[in-house]
Amino acid sequence: MAHDERRLEVLRAIVQDYVSTNDPVGSKALAERHDLGVSPATIRNDMAVLEEQGYITQPHTSAGRVPTDKGYRLFVDRLSAVKPLSTAERRAIERFLDGAVDLHDVLSRSVRLLAQLTRQVAVVQYPALSRSAVRHLEVVQLAAARLMLVLITDTGRVEQRIVDTPVDVGADAVAELRTLLNAAFAGAKLVDAGGKVPDLLDTAPPHLRGLVATVSATLLETLVEPGEDRLVIGGTANLARGNALDFPGTLQPLLEALEEQVVVLRLMTQVDASTVLVRIGEENAHEALTGASFVSVGYGAGDRALGGLGVVGPTRMDYPMNMAAVRAVARYVGHLLAES
Amino acid sequence: MAHDERRLEVLRAIVQDYVSTNDPVGSKALAERHDLGVSPATIRNDMAVLEEQGYITQPHTSAGRVPTDKGYRLFVDRLSAVKPLSTAERRAIERFLDGAVDLHDVLSRSVRLLAQLTRQVAVVQYPALSRSAVRHLEVVQLAAARLMLVLITDTGRVEQRIVDTPVDVGADAVAELRTLLNAAFAGAKLVDAGGKVPDLLDTAPPHLRGLVATVSATLLETLVEPGEDRLVIGGTANLARGNALDFPGTLQPLLEALEEQVVVLRLMTQVDASTVLVRIGEENAHEALTGASFVSVGYGAGDRALGGLGVVGPTRMDYPMNMAAVRAVARYVGHLLAES
DNA sequence: GGCTGGCACTCTGCCCGTGCGAGTGCCAGT
């Protein structure tokens, strides 16, 4: 019916006004600012229904209405059109990211860019090791019985680990080790690396077997284990901007959760590269993220999602804009990584 | 005279009480909590003098007194004994840092540790490239005309750069290049690397000369240039703890300055490994750091300062404790890096 | 000469009562 139609329109108007003004919105203001074609009294009736259905609420009697998490959810799912970025913004993205000299540079530029574009906290995940393959393994000798392994992945990630060997190692053994490791692992997905170890041990000459075992054990332990994924975070200053206005109580728990990384990383596991994922308020199922929404998407080369990036902000955020920005940056990062 | 003596004692008492209670401290409370051996009235006289000399001030008539930046400065310089860490704290440091698997791990553990120990924002600088030497240079081919250079320094830092070459490069050329670069640069301080380039070009076989020139140019440009130094920051949640109590206005400018990194890095250039540097409030000569103090020290192997670490907090901080913690962590980090 | 107790003064923070404005819910009318 035209009934429901209009009620949704009212909800959309409430969300939009509330996001831009941060004041609970009343029926009169709504009627003035939007062409709903009906009087405030009618809008009041609609609001009463919306409130009963749980989409909006009033902070106290005789204040205006404010969207609930459920209201934002409906807005995001059914009422918002993705706001295309202006060409100026697209150019800014290109200009900002094009000078990057390595992976870390790409990611830290992305995070700054995203923070600036959305005026929210931005998070960018390093390409997941679990989805990367070995491009090269380097072995550098630090001391007689201490080696440094350097893993270079096809996503441009460079990871280092220090290995203490049970016995002293000669320079020639290091060279052999390097050759063996690369022969065994080069091109292999990191998740498959475990399966290659028996083969590797078979082909290794007897006098190197102990060394190879130690080194590959370290490699697997510290690199293939989950929990090794990292985040770059930026724009936390944006949290302090609206301050008391946006978040209940202090920022402390939220900042702690962000620094913890693991909370955000867990959310990141669910992203894929094709759709923008939005988690609103309570949906995040983490105390510190109450009142916060998380907008994220995977980035990747082609259909392979290498990692995720997104923004964290108050539930009262401009969802269409943030979704557009996140998607645009993810696409561009995907392109950059595909090239390198 | 015993006069001045006691006045300083009064200042010390004011600083200590104010730091622990965050309330302007009055003469009566002072007389009760400290054994100064005189009455509140006498203390009032001393306070009047201290105020005239600029060491303390009152927020408004008939509130207690609060130390000024100048007062904290005197306190730090002459009135505070460095508080030794408890053995429990020393053990915590060891336990916390001993499991580190690589440089990044050491630094990020340090920053978490320091943040936890001091309940302030902690910053740790990567070992400065300018003070590092080349341990190994690795060249990995990404595409026909694109190489990745991986620099491993004697401080355990691993940096990567992508180089687009003017012409396609063969696998044998890559190997030759690797050998040449290592022969030329291995063991060299990065600041001296520029001087080695002419020699390198001379010894390079003619067919590689163009390639070597391109590659070494990139190397110098992007690695030897200052501004390449990085920070790890942690514990920003501690800023939000006291919130309005500690900082004037919002946290936004401070968080921005921290993210900017360059502000903190500039402060870091002045550290050395033997003395703890304390900059109080206005001394930082940066608007965002008004009301903030910065306690830092260099860490290093032996007498060589590789980088700095420190904490940032409100001027109203426990200086002796922070200085002790910063120094202890710096020592331990120094040891760890000396080993690797 | 330096220290002390006493006293008057000042200023902030808090409580509380009041008035205003915004916004609602409901009802009768079209």
Place this chain on the structure above:
DNA sequence: ACTGGCACTCGCACGGGCAGAGTGCCAGCC
């Protein structure tokens, strides 16, 4: 089904009054 009108409910801003904390100064004491 929509609209205008109306009574009602709160939150908030404003202002007066009160209590408490802390000071500066002064006269007296050791």
